[in-house]
């Protein structure tokens with residue numbers, strides 16, 4: 001469904017992605033691993049339209065999406081959950097969720113309301129906190145909110161950047177359970193995650209990056225591939 005072919009990205013003179021190629025097939029969870037600064041976030045932001053590639057192609061179900069705006073990419077069924085979560089501190093949980101409506105074009109008011117109730121059923125903690133300002137939510141609740149917000153639009157592919165960073169182990173368990181559920185529903189995920197052993201249990205395949213390039217592709221669960229991955233990212 002998603003295919004990147006020889007994607008190059010620059011920040012000013014910095015050649016940050018140097019020919020990245022990868023794919024995510026329908027229903028797959030694909031891990032994107034590597035040390036700090038190798039270009040994982042930039043890869044995800046480029047797919048989502050936050051950063052424009054200078055060269056190369058990005059296709060989704062055969063349609064060229066490279067260089068489209070974030071809004072246009074989201075209409076192709078791709079949703080980004082960024083590392084900083086983008087929770088609006090002055091807005092309530094519900095108002096933050098409602099920011100996700102911009103991704104739900106074509107839904108009637110009744111459909112939106114039903115979708116919101118579905119999200120509250122799936123995330124009871126968010127339902128309890130629906131009137132509270134975003135800032136009063138814990139880090140884990142904010143992460144749940146960020147994911148719940150993009151689920152409103154039923155994306156086919158979620159790009160999730162470091163969801164568990166800085167969170168307590170029990171919340172990390174909840175987040176992995178949630179991502180497992182998303183996978184069960186047939187939605188694909190491209191996941192950047194520092195907790196590699198844990199992520200590998202969820203992933204079908206993975207890529208490892210080094211200095212703006214993909215240096216390894218492998219299958220999760222394959223002992224040889226996983227060993228090569230650990231070598232590639234800890235070198």
Ligand SMILES: Nc1ncnc2c1ncn2[C@@H]1O[C@H](COP(=O)(O)OP(=O)(O)OP(=O)(O)O)[C@@H](O)[C@H]1O
Pocket residue numbers: 011014016034035036037038039040041042043
């Ligand atoms: N807005 C920016 N302007 C200039 N350089 C940037 C910008 N954002 C990232 N970079 C640089 O681009 C390179 C890739 O960064 P990126 O955030 O994609 O890496 P990453 O693998 O996701 O790392 P991290 O795990 O630290 O987020 C780094 O050298 C980083 O310093």
